[in-house]
Amino acid sequence: MRYEEHADEFCSITRPLVVLGDRWTLLILKHSFAGVRRFNAFASSLGISRSRLQNRLDRLVEHGILVKQKADQGAHEEYRLTEKGLDIYPVLMALRDWGDTYMAPDGPPVHYRHHDCTGEAHVRLECDHCRQPMTARDVTPEVGPGLAVLGL
Amino acid sequence: MRYEEHADEFCSITRPLVVLGDRWTLLILKHSFAGVRRFNAFASSLGISRSRLQNRLDRLVEHGILVKQKADQGAHEEYRLTEKGLDIYPVLMALRDWGDTYMAPDGPPVHYRHHDCTGEAHVRLECDHCRQPMTARDVTPEVGPGLAVLGL
DNA sequence: CCGAGTCGGTCTCAAAATGGAACCGAAAGG
DNA sequence: CCTTTCGGTTCCATTTTGAGACCGACTCGG
Numbered sequence: 001m002r003y004e005e006h007a008d009e010f011c012s013i014t015r016p017l018v019v020l021g022d023r024w025t026l027l028i029l030k031h032s033f034a035g036v037r038r039f040n041a042f043a044s045s046l047g048i049s050r051s052r053l054q055n056r057l058d059r060l061v062e063h064g065i066l067v068k069q070k071a072d073q074g075a076h077e078e079y080r081l082t083e084k085g086l087d088i089y090p091v092l093m094a095l096r097d098w099g100d101t102y103m104a105p106d107g108p109p110v111h112y113r114h115h116d117c118t119g120e121a122h123v124r125l126e127c128d129h130c131r132q133p134m135t136a137r138d139v140t141p142e143v144g145p146g147l148a149v150l151g152l
Numbered sequence: 153m154r155y156e157e158h159a160d161e162f163c164s165i166t167r168p169l170v171v172l173g174d175r176w177t178l179l180i181l182k183h184s185f186a187g188v189r190r191f192n193a194f195a196s197s198l199g200i201s202r203s204r205l206q207n208r209l210d211r212l213v214e215h216g217i218l219v220k221q222k223a224d225q226g227a228h229e230e231y232r233l234t235e236k237g238l239d240i241y242p243v244l245m246a247l248r249d250w251g252d253t254y255m256a257p258d259g260p261p262v263h264y265r266h267h268d269c270t271g272e273a274h275v276r277l278e279c280d281h282c283r284q285p286m287t288a289r290d291v292t293p294e295v296g297p298g299l300a301v302l303g304l
Numbered sequence: 305c306c307g308a309g310t311c312g313g314t315c316t317c318a319a320a321a322t323g324g325a326a327c328c329g330a331a332a333g334g
Numbered sequence: 335c336c337t338t339t340c341g342g343t344t345c346c347a348t349t350t351t352g353a354g355a356c357c358g359a360c361t362c363g364g
Contacts, residue, residue, distance in 0.1 A: 002199065002323075003175055010261035012251030013182050013244050020247070023155055023174050023351095030165050033288055039312050047154065049352045054313065075360060076311055081288075084254055089288035090277045091246040092165050095172070098239055099164030107297030109162035115292040119281025125242045129271025136185055136233075136241035140267040145259030154352075175322095191341050201323045206342065227331060228340055 010147050019063055020088070024048055024056050030092055032066065032085065037078040060085070094123040162299050171215055172240070176200055176208050182244055184218065184237065189230040212237070246275040 007018040020026055027046060036042055043053050057079055060066040065085040071078045093112070100108045112121040125134045159170040172178055179198060188194055195205050209231055212218040217237040223230045245264070252260045264273040277286045 005199070006179065011182075012248045012256050012261060014179065014251075015255040016247045016251040017178055017182075021173065021175060021178055026169055026173055027158065027166065030163075030169075034293075040310085043312095047157070047352090049354085050312090051314070051353095052351065077313095086288045087250055087253065089291075090275050091243065091250065093277055094243040094246040094275065095168045096164045098243065099166075099168040101239065102236055103167040104164050104298045106300075109164060109296055109298035111294040111296045113292045113294050114279035114282065114284070114286060114290055117279055117282050117284075119279035121277055121286050121291050122280050123242050123246065124276050124278055125245055125273055126276055127266035127269055127271035128274050130266065130269050132266070132269075134266060134273050136238045138266055139241075139264045139273050141186075142263040142265050144261055144263045146256045146261035148258075192339085195341095199323095201325090202341090203324095203343075203345095204322065229342095 010150070012146075019059070019065075020091075022056075024052060025060065026092070026095075028053070028056055028060070029065070029081075029085070029088055032079065032081050033089060033092065037071075037080055038076060039079070042079075090123055093121055097123050162302070164298075171211070171217075172243075174208075176204060177212065178244070178247075180205070180208055180212070181217070181233075181237070181240055184231065184233050185241060185244065189223075189232055190228060191231070194231075242275055245273055249275050 004018065006014050009015065020029070024046070028042060028048075031042060031045060036045060039053070039057070042048070042057070043050055046053070048056075057066065057068075061068050061079070063084075064082055065088065066079045067082055068077055068079055070076070096112070113119070114121060126132065127134055127138075156170065158166050161167065172181070176198070180194060180200075183194060183197060188197060191205070191209070194200070194209070195202050198205070200208075209218065209220075213220050213231070215236075216234055217240070218231045219234055220229055220231055222228070248264070265271070266273060278284060279286055279290075
């Protein structure tokens with residue numbers, strides 16, 4: 001099996017990974033969330049080669065995660081997050097929580113504050129029924145409708 | 153700047169990405185969470201080449217995300233998640249929530265149920281002070297102690 | 305109009321990462 | 335013994351990548 005074939009799997013972890021899970025894509029999106037919009041700005045802040053960057057941006061646009069459009073003023077292009085793109089934020093925040101815990105010996109480099117509040121954003125895995133916090137150990141996988149399509 | 157230099161950035165999103173953010177690593181971990189432990193089992197279920205797999209497993213062990221040990225019975229080796237590894241679960245669940253929303257037209261392929269409960273696990277970005285749910289738009293970044301080290 | 309600068313984007317090529325498959329030694333089981 | 339299975343290594347052809355030169359379109363000052 002080659003790598004791209006994982007995109008056909010009936011798994012909602014694998015499918016996003018095939019789109020987002022390479023060295024650069026999530027880094028590009030991180031910069032998008034930080035306000036970067038222009039091709040040259042991505043290129044210089046990331047250190048990715050221009051052709052790679054083009055390739056990745058195209059793919060993100062193709063998947064409706066970014067939109068490419070002319071800036072309001074100035075004739076340059078801009079890459080901006082769509083709603084679908086904005087919804088990737090929890091993934092980055094989950095990475096950050098883990099990074100703050102295990103890879104930030106001097107404490108968090110950046111606080112992600114709730115604006116107009118003293119609190120901070122944190123990802124929490126919880127049960128949508130009983131509202132209890134959960135960990136990997138509390139989860140039991142079970143076949144859902146997206147698999148039933150196969151007639152299993 | 154080459155890719156690996158991103159590991160030196162003072163950013164708790166970037167640092168984990170340098171370790172976890174390649175094509176295979178998160179897929180390997182997904183299989184770990186699904187109970188896969190043996191070298192050959194990873195190799196055949198993932199379709200990764202054996203040398204790549206070895207390389208990735210070594211790196212995960214090096215970072216304390218997996219441990220390698222002899223199985224209780226049988227003399228074969230096992231790769232198991234450490235606590236640090238188990239804490240990566242929310243990242244996968246965040247990817248899943250996004251995948252279920254945008255890449256699962258027939259509904260979720262798999263339910264991740266709270267065992268002994270009818271509910272399902274979901275990732276929620278919330279403010280640790282006022283407990284309100286948050287989105288990317290509600291967040292204001294602010295310098296934290298891990299950056300103050302630089303004397304800025 | 306001219307020429308310099310900036311923009312997003314493409315092309316080329318050497319270097320690095322990857323996939324595939326053969327190969328290895330150790331252990332298990334007959 | 336012999337065979338199978340295990341984790342793991344080595345090899346090489348193919349693919350992906352990084353680096354930087356290059357391109358045409360546009361802007362702005364003169």
